[in-house]
Amino acid sequence: MPSIGNQGVYEDAAKIIRSAGAIIIAAGAGMGVDSGLPDFRGVDGFWRAYPSYQPLGIRFEELANPRHFHDDPTLAWGFYGHRLSLYRQTSPHRGFAILLAWATQRNVECFVVTSNVDGHFQKAGFPRDGIHEVHGSIHHLQCLEPCSSQIWPNEEDVPVDPETMRATRMPRCPRCGGIARPNILMFGDWAWLSARSDRQSVRLAHFLDGHRSISQAILEIGAGTAVATIRYFSERLAASSRARIIRINPRESEIERPHLALSTSALNALEKIDALLRAGSLGLVWGIRPCLTVVRP
Numbered sequence: 001m002p003s004i005g006n007q008g009v010y011e012d013a014a015k016i017i018r019s020a021g022a023i024i025i026a027a028g029a030g031m032g033v034d035s036g037l038p039d040f041r042g043v044d045g046f047w048r049a050y051p052s053y054q055p056l057g058i059r060f061e062e063l064a065n066p067r068h069f070h071d072d073p074t075l076a077w078g079f080y081g082h083r084l085s086l087y088r089q090t091s092p093h094r095g096f097a098i099l100l101a102w103a104t105q106r107n108v109e110c111f112v113v114t115s116n117v118d119g120h121f122q123k124a125g126f127p128r129d130g131i132h133e134v135h136g137s138i139h140h141l142q143c144l145e146p147c148s149s150q151i152w153p154n155e156e157d158v159p160v161d162p163e164t165m166r167a168t169r170m171p172r173c174p175r176c177g178g179i180a181r182p183n184i185l186m187f188g189d190w191a192w193l194s195a196r197s198d199r200q201s202v203r204l205a206h207f208l209d210g211h212r213s214i215s216q217a218i219l220e221i222g223a224g225t226a227v228a229t230i231r232y233f234s235e236r237l238a239a240s241s242r243a244r245i246i247r248i249n250p251r252e253s254e255i256e257r258p259h260l261a262l263s264t265s266a267l268n269a270l271e272k273i274d275a276l277l278r279a280g281s282l283g284l285v286w287g288i289r290p291c292l293t294v295v296r297p
């Protein structure tokens with residue numbers, strides 16, 4: 001049972017959601033954990049998810065490096081091909097549907113900013129023009145070199161030998177015939193083509209400009225401090241606007257008032273807030289106006 005103090009924080013979170021004119025969902029790797037996806041937290045967490053790399057002593061930060069696509073492409077595509085299949089086969093947990101319902105059933109607009117490359121917000125039904133994937137997407141490809149600025153949807157199967165974790169077939173660049181790679185920003189990556197993510201960023205900027213004068217709620221979910229892109233984003237946005245942050249994180253939720261810290265998983269927090277909203281204890285009036293209208297540049 002949650003303590004009275006905890007319950008008060010959830011009620012405060014529900015009040016913020018209820019009064020928000022716009023919701024910004026800022027999601028990190030922890031968002032996918034309740035779907036059953038690994039978050040690669042620490043070297044032990046990575047090796048638990050991918051035990052075959054432990055005997056080789058390969059860490060996530062080393063594997064997620066474009067040099068492997070040049071030096072040992074079947075190893076690199078073994079890792080990304082496995083993740084591609086995993087993300088395709090996994091269904092987003094119910095927390096995604098809760099968030100989408102808040103956005104579509106209430107008189108509020110929202111935008112998603114995520115460092116996740118799994119495409120699960122799109123899979124859960126969020127409009128594609130209301131999402132900024134700051135680190136790119138595994139569902140898009142680019143040339144490894146690259147020989148052009150082309151970014152294209154990844155509709156290929158990348159079979160992986162489970163014994164060796166090496167890809168047995170790899171995507172190719174349709175222009176030069178060389179190896180293609182995921183359009184994901186990796187560590188030490190100077191060749192990532194950012195144009196697709198940049199276009200999303202422009203749409204986000206227009207959204208924020210259009211909602212600057214109304215109260216904004218930032219739902220920061222599962223964003224850690226190791227790769228702090230999402231935390232920087234939410235803290236910077238809160239500092240320059242009237243936005244309140246609701247930080248949902250089971251281990252690193254510390255944040256000062258007036259922002260809120262919920263030290264639990266994404267799904268648990270969202271279900272508790274949703275129950276309060278549904279209970280009507282806060283006088284919530286549910287509307288039917290479809291939203292997520294995004295101002296196009």
Ligand SMILES: [Zn+2]
Nearest residue numbers: 143147173176
């Ligand atoms: Zn090429």
